[in-house]
Amino acid sequence: MALIALSVVEQRLDAVRAVLAGASVTEVAAQVGVSRQSVHTWVGRYLSEGVAGLADRSSRPRSCPHQAAQAVERAVLELRREHARWGAKRIRLELLRKPPEYFTGPVPSTSTINRILRRHQLLKERPRKRARDSYIRFERPGPMQLWGIDIVGGITLVNTVTGELREAKIVTGIDDHSRFCVMAAVVERATARSVCLAFAQALAKYGVPEEVITDNGKQFTDRFSRHGPSRGEVLFDKLCRRNGITHRLTAPASPNQNGKVERFHGTFRPEISELGPFTSVTQAQAAVDVWVADYNRERPHQALDDRVPVVPADRFAPAPTSELELWVPPALEVAPPPPAEVPGSDPVPATAQQKATMRREPGGPIELEKSVPPSGNMSLTGHQFWLGPERAGQVIRFWIDRDWVHLSTGGHRFKSVRSRFTAAEMDRLVAQGAAPAGPPPAPSQRQPRHGVVEVERTVSMGGTVSLGRRVILAAWMLGGRKVGIWIEDDAPLLFFDPETRELLRTRPNPLEPGEQWTLQRRKPVGERPRPSTEPITVERRSDNSGGIMVAGQRVALGRQFKHAVVTVHVSESTLAIDLPDGDTKVVRRTTDQAVRNIRTMRPRTAATSIS
Incomplete structure (x- = not known):
């Protein structure tokens, strides 16, 4: 007997006829293999529509109460087509700020806007990024606490005569708390001077922040320069130090640590490049100023609040007026010129900038400040000064003339060494910001004259002497020689010739105050050792x-x-x-190196074999 395959409609019709003939709905549902509700539905459709009601139907609802209205969808599409770079968050914030005239009802959510854009194929699918919780995010609690500074390209300049194109740079700065753009200066070349000039102009306009963070570019630090940190601090570091700004550096190859200014570049660079090319730096700077004004005061920033429109100017406030004067190097010419003196009036006290530009007498002493690097080894024009890692970060004041170099901190002189600076090197330091100096710093008032002790010791062949239970390095070139040692509280040890009292060496004093009185073979204190002027x-x-x-x-x-x-x-x-x-x-003499060996080396003798 051949099997006949029934269609779905025929099977449902047989089930309906069985129910209408008096069969139980439960028994029919079990025979067909469906639920009782399905059988009741089939019976109702058959009675109202006939056999046509038993055909399959779409389960899609006839209406969706929460679907966006046509007016809302049209507003979203108009904004997207007019501004191709705007995403769902930006479109929503713009609808909150300036809803269209034909727009009624609530503003759609970000996910709704994304669905509208995806339905009309206006959403660019991008690869999934790292999860947000995988990043270490930070934000200062108030404005003017941290500025992120960087250099970016994107400005194209054209020569109107030759048609040659070249790229200019923009020095940018963003306030960490408010995302307010405090600096956007167009420069021909991103040199150290142009970067510092833009930074100084921002400081004069908005005040001095507590901290700045930059990458490791040579305009900001000498951390990775080919000469190494021995060349001294760069102008940007000096500008920060003299104005009390903490300069932070990102780790190498870690731009995400200065991510706010990097994200600013992602918005700034494409939009400003579309306005070019420009014929001059002045024209480019005018376009940048207009863009920055709109960014700071008109454009809502999604990172500040993605629910209500907030612009960077709403959260930014300049630093309050400080009693400390802004320090700017004289070469930058940012500060206004000093007022002229009026005859017969009291002289106006000289500012720090005016003092830096005073004329120095030829060969006169100079003063400058420099911070101690982490290694504890400082350098000035190639001359090394070892202070030790324990002083890292301290600001040391140098007093330099042709005879002595005095080092002090907090007004307390703690080290003095013989000067090997030439007149040309001192002039070079003046050009880098050193100021004319007055009298040399005096020893601390805590060092009374009766605290001086003088002893004599014989230097070992290794160049060391013994003071109490301490072995101190004098100089290996003094090995076997009897020397006098001038010991003073909290002052360097002075090694001198006992006969001529000429100073031979100075070394740090490891003794505690008053410990010099416990040394053996003390002598009456004579005249203070003086530096030798003979060859x-x-x-x-x-x-x-x-x-x-x-x-x-x-x-x-x-x-x-x-x-x-x-x-x-x-x-x-x-x-x-x-x-x-x-x-x-x-x-x-063509070098300024110190003499390290007085006696000649013994000649090598050939070894003789014994037969």
């Missing part, structure tokens, strides 16, 4: 070619003086060499 006499043995090396300078004597021992008198500007034939050769 230093050393011995040298010439090499195979008849040359010697003195203070880092090589001098050729001639092959006739091969392996000869000569005496060299080293002064500040010349080297006088007593030759074996009785003649004296004088050459100009």
Whole structure:
């Protein structure tokens, strides 16, 4: 017997006829394999519509009460087509600020706007980014607490004569709390001076923030310069330090640590580049100023609040007027010129900037300040000053002349060394911001004269002496020599010649105040040791070619003086060499390195074999 396949409508019709003939709905539902509700539905449709009512129907509702109205959808699409870079959040904020005239009803949510854009194929699908909770986010609680500063391209300049195109740079700055753009300066080249000039103009306009954060560019730091940190702090660091601003640096290759200004570039650069090219920096700066004014005061910022429109100007406030004057290097010429003196009136006190530009007497002393690096090793024009890592971050004041270098902090002088600075090096420091100095800093008032002790010790062949239970390095070149030691409370140790009382070396004082009275072999205190003004006499043995090396300078004597021992008198500007034939050769000194070896090295002797 052949099986006949019934259609769905025929099966439902058989079930309905069975129910109408008197069968139980439960029994029919069990035979067909559906629910009782389905059988009741089939019976109702058959009675009202006939056999046509048993066909399959769509389950889609005839209406959706929560679907956006046509007017709302039209407003969203108009904004999107007019501004292709706007997303759902921005469109919603704009509808909250300025709803269209034909717009009625509540503003749709961000997800609704996304569905409208996706339905009309106006939403660009992007790959999923990292989860937001995977980032370490921060925001300062108030304005003027942290500025993010960076340099970005995007400005195209065109030469109207040749048609040549070139790219200019923009120095940007964003307030961390309010996202207010405090700086957007167009520059031909992002040099250290142009960056500092834009920064100084922002400081003069809005005040001094507590902190700034930048990347490790050479305009901001010498952290990764090819010369290393020995070249000294850059102008940006000095501008921050002199105005009490903490300069923070991002980790290498970590732009997300300065993410707010980087995100600002994502909005700023595409829009400002569409307005170019520009014929001059002035024209480009005018366009940038108009864009920044709209960004600060008209455009709602999604990071501030994505529910209600908030512009950066609503959360920003300049720093209150400070009693401290803004310090700006004289070369930047940002501050107004000082007022002229009126004859017969009291002189106006000189500002810090005016003091920096005072004329210095030739060879006169200078003063400057510099912060201690983490290594504790400071450098000025190639001269090293070891202070130790424990002083890292302290601001040290240098008092420098041709004889002495005094180091002090908090008005307390803690170290003094012989000066090896030349006149040219001091002039170079003045050009970098050093100021003319007055009298040298006096020792602390806590150091009474009766606290001075003088002892004599013999330097070991390793260059050390023993004071109490401490072994102190004097200088290995003084090995085997008897020296006097001038010991004063909280002052450097002065090593001197007991006969001439000429100063030989200074070293940090490791003794506690008053501990010098417990030392053995104390002597009556004499005249304070004075620096030697006479040339230093050393011995040298010439090499195979008849040359010697003195203070880092090589001098050729001639092959006739091969392996000869000569005496060299080293002064500040010349080297006088007593030759074996009785003649004296004088050459100009070209280095400023200190003499590290007085006696000549013993000649090497060939080993003899024993037969």
